Amino acid sequence: DADVTQTPRNRITKTGKRIMLECSQTKGHDRMYWYRQDPGLGLRLIYYSFDVKDINKGEISDGYSVSRQAQAKFSLSLESAIPNQTALYFCATSIEIGQGVETQYFGPGTRLLVL
Amino acid sequence: AQTVTQSQPEMSVQEAETVTLSCTYDTSESNYYLFWYKQPPSRQMILVIRQEAYKQQNATENRFSVNFQKAAKSFSLKISDSQLGDTAMYFCAFLNYGGSQGNLIFGKGTKLSVKP
Numbered sequence: 001d002a003d004v005t006q007t008p009r010n011r012i013t014k015t016g017k018r019i020m021l022e023c024s025q026t027k028g029h030d031r032m033y034w035y036r037q038d039p040g041l042g043l044r045l046i047y048y049s050f051d052v053k054d055i056n057k058g059e060i061s062d063g064y065s066v067s068r069q070a071q072a073k074f075s076l077s078l079e080s081a082i083p084n085q086t087a088l089y090f091c092a093t094s095i096e097i098g099q100g101v102e103t104q105y106f107g108p109g110t111r112l113l114v115l
Numbered sequence: 116a117q118t119v120t121q122s123q124p125e126m127s128v129q130e131a132e133t134v135t136l137s138c139t140y141d142t143s144e145s146n147y148y149l150f151w152y153k154q155p156p157s158r159q160m161i162l163v164i165r166q167e168a169y170k171q172q173n174a175t176e177n178r179f180s181v182n183f184q185k186a187a188k189s190f191s192l193k194i195s196d197s198q199l200g201d202t203a204m205y206f207c208a209f210l211n212y213g214g215s216q217g218n219l220i221f222g223k224g225t226k227l228s229v230k231p
Contacts, residue, residue, distance in 0.1 A: 033218060042119075042206060042221035043160075058218060090160060092219075103150070104210075104219055106160035 003027045004107035006091050012113045013081050021076045021110050023091030030095060032074040033104065034058075034066060037088040046089075049074055081114045088112075117142045119209050121222035128197045129230050135182075136192045136225045138207030148210040149183065149190045150219070155203040163205070166190065194227075202229045 004025045013019050023032065030051050035043040045058030047066040055066060063085060067075045078085055091107040118141045128134035140149070151163040166174045166183050174181050178198075182191045194201055204226050208219040 035219075040223055042223045043219070044221075045218040048218055088158060092160075103148075103162055103165055105162070106152075109158045109160075111158075 004091060004093055004105055006089075006107040006110050008110060009108065010111045012115065014115050015082055017081050019078050019081055019112075021078075021089055021091075021112070023074045023076070023107055025072050025091075025093045025107075027093055027105065028071075028095075029093035029105075030071065031093060032068065033092040033094075034064075034074070034076045035090045035092060036060060037090060037109075043090060046076065078112075078114075081112075083114045086112060086114045117144070117209050117211065117220045119207055119220050119222040121205075121207055121225050123225045124223075125226045125228070127228040127230055128194075130197055130199060132197055133193060133195045134197055134227065136194075136205050136207075136227065138190045138192070138222060140188050140190065140207070140209050140220075142188070142209065142211070144211050146211075149181075150208040150210065151179070151181070151190075151192045152206045152208060152221075153201075153203045154206065154224070155200075160206075164192065197229045199229050199231060201227060203227060 007022045033048045034046040037043045044060050049055050049068045052068050065077045089110045092104040094104040095102045120139045147168045149166045153161045153163045164176045164179050178195045180193045204224045206224045207222040
C-alpha cells in the first residue's frame with residue numbers, strides 16, 4: 001500500500017462548487033503539505049501543517065482552506081471553485097529530525113478541472 | 116527569498132548515454148538541502164537524490180549523481196547509462212535547513228526524453 005494517498009485522483013467540478021481533496025499517510029510523519037502544480041510553473045505551496053494544532057498559509061493560500069483532522073489526515077478545500085484553480089494538487093509529508101526537515105514524500109496527485 | 120532556476124526546459128539523450136541537467140539557486144542561507152525529483156508521465160513525484168549543503172562530498176544514487184558547487188550555487192544532476200524509464204520531468208528543489216516554513220522551493224523543471 002502507498003504511504004501517502006490522495007482522493008480523488010481526478011475530479012471535474014463546476015465554477016462555484018465546494019470541493020474537498022483528501023490526503024492520508026501511514027508514514028507517521030508530523031508535517032504535511034499541500035502543493036499545486038501548474039504547467040511551466042513547478043510546484044507551489046498552498047498550506048502546511050507541522051502538527052495537528054498547527055496550520056500555516058503558504059505562498060498561494062487565497063481561495064483555499066485546510067483541515068488537519070488527525071496526524072495522518074490533511075484535507076484541502078476549495079470553498080467556491082474557479083477555473084484558474086484547475087491544476088494538479090499534491091499532498092506531501094515529512095518528519096523533522098533535530099533542527100532540520102527531512103525529505104518530503106509526495107502522494108500520487110489529484111488532477112482537478114474546474115469548468 | 117530563495118529561487119531555483121532550471122535553464123533547460125527540454126533535453127533529449129540517447130539510451131545508454133550520459134546527460135546532465137542544470138540547476139542554479141539563489142539564497143543567503145548557509146545551511147540547506149537540495150533535491151532532484153523525477154515526475155514521470157504517471158505524474159508521481161519521486162525523489163531521485165538529495166544533498167545536504169554542509170557536506171562537501173557529492174551525493175550518488177546508483178546511476179544518478181550530482182555536482183554540487185556551493186560557492187557557485189549550482190546543483191546539476193548527471194544521469195549515466197540513460198534508460199527509457201528515465202524519461203520524465205525533473206525538478207530541482209531547495210529546502211532551508213531548520214526553516215520555520217519547511218517547504219520546498221521548486222524550479223520549473225526540465226523535460227528529459229530518452230530515445231532508443
